[in-house]
Amino acid sequence: MISTPICELLKIDYPIALGGLGGGFTQPEMVAGVSEVGGFGAIGCHGMSAAEVTAASVAIREITDKPFALNFLLFLVEEDAFAAALAQKPAAIALAWPRGDQDIKSYINRAHDAGCKVTLMAGSVKEAIRGAEAGADVIIAQGSEGGGHVSWMTSIVLTPMVVDAITPIPVLAAGGFANGRGLAAAIALGADGILLGTRFLASDESKMHPNFKKAILKSDGHDTVLTEIPDLAAGTVWPGAMSRAQRNAFIKNWTGREWEIRQNQKEVEATVMTARKEGDADNAPLSFGQDAGLIDDIIPVKDIVLRIVKEAEDIMRNKLPALAD
Numbered sequence: 001m002i003s004t005p006i007c008e009l010l011k012i013d014y015p016i017a018l019g020g021l022g023g024g025f026t027q028p029e030m031v032a033g034v035s036e037v038g039g040f041g042a043i044g045c046h047g048m049s050a051a052e053v054t055a056a057s058v059a060i061r062e063i064t065d066k067p068f069a070l071n072f073l074l075f076l077v078e079e080d081a082f083a084a085a086l087a088q089k090p091a092a093i094a095l096a097w098p099r100g101d102q103d104i105k106s107y108i109n110r111a112h113d114a115g116c117k118v119t120l121m122a123g124s125v126k127e128a129i130r131g132a133e134a135g136a137d138v139i140i141a142q143g144s145e146g147g148g149h150v151s152w153m154t155s156i157v158l159t160p161m162v163v164d165a166i167t168p169i170p171v172l173a174a175g176g177f178a179n180g181r182g183l184a185a186a187i188a189l190g191a192d193g194i195l196l197g198t199r200f201l202a203s204d205e206s207k208m209h210p211n212f213k214k215a216i217l218k219s220d221g222h223d224t225v226l227t228e229i230p231d232l233a234a235g236t237v238w239p240g241a242m243s244r245a246q247r248n249a250f251i252k253n254w255t256g257r258e259w260e261i262r263q264n265q266k267e268v269e270a271t272v273m274t275a276r277k278e279g280d281a282d283n284a285p286l287s288f289g290q291d292a293g294l295i296d297d298i299i300p301v302k303d304i305v306l307r308i309v310k311e312a313e314d315i316m317r318n319k320l321p322a323l324a325d
Contacts, residue, residue, distance in 0.1 A: 002183070002312055006138060006170040006192040010091060010117065011067050013038030014309050015193025016183065017140075017172055018200050018301075020044035020071025020094055022148060022287075028056055030205035032063035033301040042069035042094050046076060050084035057088040067091030069119065074098035074107065075239050082107070086114040095136075096121035097149065099239045105134040121174070123151025123158070123240075125165045132166040139166055140195050144226065145176030147198045147289035149241040156189065163190035178291040180311020184320070187312075196304075198289040204300045211279035213298055215246060215286055221293025223247050229254050230285035232261040233268045244289060249282040250275070 004015045017040040020026060024044070031041035043060065045053050053070065060068055070085040071094035085093060093111040095118060098104045104120070111118045112135065119138040120131035128139045141162040143155025153161075159173040173186035174195040186194045201208050202216045226242040229251055245251060250272075254261055261268050275284035299307075 002187075002309060002316070004170070004187065004192040006172065009137065009170060010040050012040045014305060015172075015187075016040070016305050016308055017069075017193065017195040018042050019174065019195050019197035020046075020069075020096070021197055021201070022046060025201060025207055026071075027205070027207050028059035028063065030200065030203065030207075030301055031068050032060045032066075033205050034200070034305060035060075035066035035068045036064040037302040037305045038066075039305045040067065040069065040092075042071045042092075044071045045081055045085060046071075046073045048081055050080040053081050053084040054088060057085075057090065069094040071096065072107075074102055074104060076236075077107070082110075086110060086116070089115050092117040092119055092137075094119045094121075094140075095131075096140075097239055097241060104131065108135045119172070122162065124153065125158075125161050128162040128166050128171075132169050136169070138170050138172060140172045140174050141191065142195075143173070143175030144242075144244070145290040146174055147201075147224070147244050147292075148287040149238055149243055150175060150226070151240065152242070156185075159186060159189040159191050176289060176291045178294040180308045180313075180315060182291075182294075183308055183312040184315040187316075198291050199295060199304060200301055201288060202292075202295050202298050203304060204298060209276070209279040209281075211281045212284075212286055215248075215281045216288050216292045216295055217298070219246065219288070219292035219295075221290040224288065224290055224292070225251060227251060227255070229258065229261065230287065232258055232265065233272050233285065235265050235269060243285070243287060246286040246288065248286060250285055 018034045026043045034041035069092040117137040120136040121140040122128040141159045144150045155175040170192040172195045173191040177194040178199040225247045230243045
């Protein structure tokens with residue numbers, strides 16, 4: 001069995017974590033499914049009220065007694081919801097996307113005081129060091145291959161740079177990982193495991209519309225693009241992030257006309273919401289990573305985790321040692 005320092009730190013069996021995921025896609029069933037099989041589930045709390053954070057935590061614990069995280073976007077964090085999360089005392093508080101002038105140490109200290117570990121997502125070495133110096137227990141090195149909001153450096157370069165910069169703090173690699181080859185590669189790069197988003201979106205437990213899941217299966221990974229269009233449509237400015245989304249009709253239609261989205265943001269947002277509700281994969285922004293090209297089935301999250309572990313173990317036990325003889 002593959003066991004790394006992060007397994008002992010988070011009390012999990014396998015070094016595989018679920019990303020917080022926006023849009024309400026990380027529902028309790030998905031989180032609990034990942035945790036129950038031995039991975040580390042996390043639920044995205046952005047947009048949740050304090051009552052909803054509490055209810056989600058209770059729902060997860062009704063399914064599993066295994067550890068999980070509650071995930072927050074720091075630049076949009078709501079105090080009542082954050083306080084409710086701390087009151088639930090999850091195994092970890094997962095933090096991401098702080099503003100440059102934001103005091104992240106205060107949030108980390110409060111989580112530690114509540115008995116929680118803290119993970120912090122970083123898209124650069126500078127952000128990783130910032131998180132490490134503020135007291136984060138785990139740094140997630142997120143490469144630009146990932147879906148949704150990312151920075152500019154690829155995982156294969158960023159991961160070892162972050163590892164070297166913050167050793168001995170454990171590192172999870174994120175962005176572009178979807179199978180056992182990815183887990184083995186991440187460990188070879190110095191990481192202690194991987195965090196996945198897109199792979200878990202294409203699961204039975206995912207609440208993503210079936211048409212959007214099919215878009216992931218159909219994707220060859222080359223049909224995604226880094227863009228600000230989804231955020232302009234949502235009327236939200238992220239601190240230093242671009243959004244990786246499928247280059248569908250919606251993105252093509254507004255490319256070069258970003259100014260017009262700013263001028264008519266509410267109208268554009270309304271059309272997006274309608275398209276999402278109807279499962280219109282052409283006219284809604286679809287955030288998923290380049291690793292969609294590695295995904296060709298929709299299966300339970302339990303099977304995703306176990307398959308990744310089995311593939312990685314085979315590579316590390318059988319293929320790699322043979323090359324060193």
